[in-house]
Amino acid sequence: MAKAKNKMVEGARQALAIARGGKVKGFRVHEPKDLDVRAIRAATKLSQAQFASRFGFSVRTLQEWEQRREVATGAARALLRVIAHDPAAVERALVS
Amino acid sequence: MAKAKNKMVEGARQALAIARGGKVKGFRVHEPKDLDVRAIRAATKLSQAQFASRFGFSVRTLQEWEQRREVATGAARALLRVIAHDPAAVERALVS
DNA sequence: TTCTGTTATACGTGAAAAGCGTATAAGCGG
DNA sequence: CCGCTTATACGCTTTTCACGTATAACAGAA
Numbered sequence: 344m345a346k347a348k349n350k351m352v353e354g355a356r357q358a359l360a361i362a363r364g365g366k367v368k369g370f371r372v373h374e375p376k377d378l379d380v381r382a383i384r385a386a387t388k389l390s391q392a393q394f395a396s397r398f399g400f401s402v403r404t405l406q407e408w409e410q411r412r413e414v415a416t417g418a419a420r421a422l423l424r425v426i427a428h429d430p431a432a433v434e435r436a437l438v439s
Numbered sequence: 440m441a442k443a444k445n446k447m448v449e450g451a452r453q454a455l456a457i458a459r460g461g462k463v464k465g466f467r468v469h470e471p472k473d474l475d476v477r478a479i480r481a482a483t484k485l486s487q488a489q490f491a492s493r494f495g496f497s498v499r500t501l502q503e504w505e506q507r508r509e510v511a512t513g514a515a516r517a518l519l520r521v522i523a524h525d526p527a528a529v530e531r532a533l534v535s
Numbered sequence: 536t537t538c539t540g541t542t543a544t545a546c547g548t549g550a551a552a553a554g555c556g557t558a559t560a561a562g563c564g565g
Numbered sequence: 566c567c568g569c570t571t572a573t574a575c576g577c578t579t580t581t582c583a584c585g586t587a588t589a590a591c592a593g594a595a
Contacts, residue, residue, distance in 0.1 A: 390570060399513035403555045406572070413553055416581065417495035419514035425521060425532040432528035436521040486543060497582050502545065509580060512554065 378420055380408040383427045398426065398433065474516055476504040479523040494522065494529065 384394045384405070395405045400419070407413035415423065426433050480490045480501070491501045496515070503509040504519075511519065522529050 392570080399517035401513070401555050402571090403557095404513075404553080407553080407555090410572075412573090415514065416512065416553065417497075418500075418511065418518050419553095421495040421529070421533060422514045422518040422521070425518070425529050428532035428535060429528050432525050432532075433517070433521050436524035437517060439524060488543080498544090499546090499582055500580080503580080503582095506545075508546085512580070514554095515580095 378408075378415070378423055380405070380415070380423060383423055384409070386427070387430065398422065398437070474504075474511070474519055476501070476511070476519060479519055480505070482523065483526055494518065494533070 384391070387394060389397065391402050391405050391409075395402045404413075408415050408419075422433070480487070483490060485493065487498050487501050487505075491498045500509075504511050504515075518529070
């Protein structure tokens with residue numbers, strides 16, 4: 344039950360974070376936490392190893408994300424969304 | 440939102456065209472570790488708070504990077520490079 | 536001028552989580 | 566059988582980030 348409690352606390356903490364971020368003036372980017380990393384990679388038809396090395400992280404980390412054992416950090420989620428939305432832009436930036 | 444997902448998958452599918460049309464398989468992206476995060480942010484003319492919330496991380500983390508107290512992870516570095524190279528593309532991906 | 540309310544930036548502390556190397560193993564097409 | 570892809574365990578290193586405090590630079594009010 345210590346576990347359940349931690350979960351609740353964590354949930355509350357996140358809600359707080361969202362509430363805070365939501366009121367930043369101007370534009371706050373809405374970030375869905377339920378990113379389907381596997382689907383994004385699948386669309387690229389790259390293997391885990393290829394996808395990982397191409398975009399700058401380890402295979403191990405990618406697996407953690409795909410298998411939902413760990414959640415990608417904010418920046419990583421943002422990157423994944425850009426890859427999903429416009430992979431060409433990412434390729435261009437990283438190749439140059 | 441199944442729609443949103445399809446959109447992302449569709450977008451990612453473009454990677455294919457590039458991956459195949461361009462170089463051969465498995466080219467690796469080189470990543471300079473000495474990223475000048477402050478300069479990248481300066482180019483966007485955003486405050487630390489704005490920059491951080493817009494791209495998905497905390498102000499504190501951004502400061503760690505700018506002051507070189509900590510190094511951004513691979514995915515974060517990749518994101519920063521994309522922001523430096525084509526910030527509009529990132530905005531587009533995150534706003535949708 | 537002086538007080539006062541932003542706004543931007545710096546940083547100590549510490550818990551939680553992510554990042555990731557290495558090793559091992561199973562499934563599969565060739 | 567071999568090589569490639571993916572899954573998983575173990576475990577150590579590093580980052581992330583909340584919370585709090587502190588310091589300037591400014592702008593407008595008193």
